[in-house]
Amino acid sequence: MNQQTNKQRFSLRKRVSSFKYAVDGLKVLLAEEHNARIHMVVAVLVVIFGFIMDIGYAEWGLLLFTIGFVLVAEIFNTCVEAVCDVLCPEKDIRIKKIKDLAALAVLVAAVVAVAVGCLVFLPRLVSWLVC
Structure with missing residues (x-):
């Protein structure tokens, strides 16, 4: 059978x-x-703060990428939890391990986001407070 017949048209x-x-x-x-x-x-709040602090293009790119990173981690964590709940509604130590690791991914992303936020905003805040 021709492969083209199996594909739907765009x-x-x-x-x-x-x-x-x-x-x-x-x-x-x-x-x-x-x-x-x-x-x-x-x-x-980070986006609003970015406008207030007049950050540059590179910093915007870093912040937006980091925000996306955290949100994608949260979305995948939610997906993993939902699949686990469907596959095994009762308590199971193997499912707990999977869910804990997915939650850890979100925590790592959030910690990285805080670190990036500090790198971007702290120097500006310090110079603003000193002036």
Whole structure:
């Protein structure tokens, strides 16, 4: 059988409508995950603070990448937890290990984000306070 017959034709309408799944995922994340809401609030505050402190393009890139890093870690953690809950609703030490490691990924991302925030903002804050 020809491989082309198995593939669907490109459709701009289908590509645009596929964003609905991502929006649905964002709704679930924000509705069900308290830590994700905290990460989003902190991200907004960092962006506001970035404008106030008039940071440069490279610093914006670093901060935006770091914000994305934390949010992606939180999203994957949520996915791992959901899959684990479906596969094994009862308590299982193996599932706990998996969930703990996924939570650790978010913690590592958040610690890195705090470190990046300090590198970007602390020198400006110090010079602002000294003046």
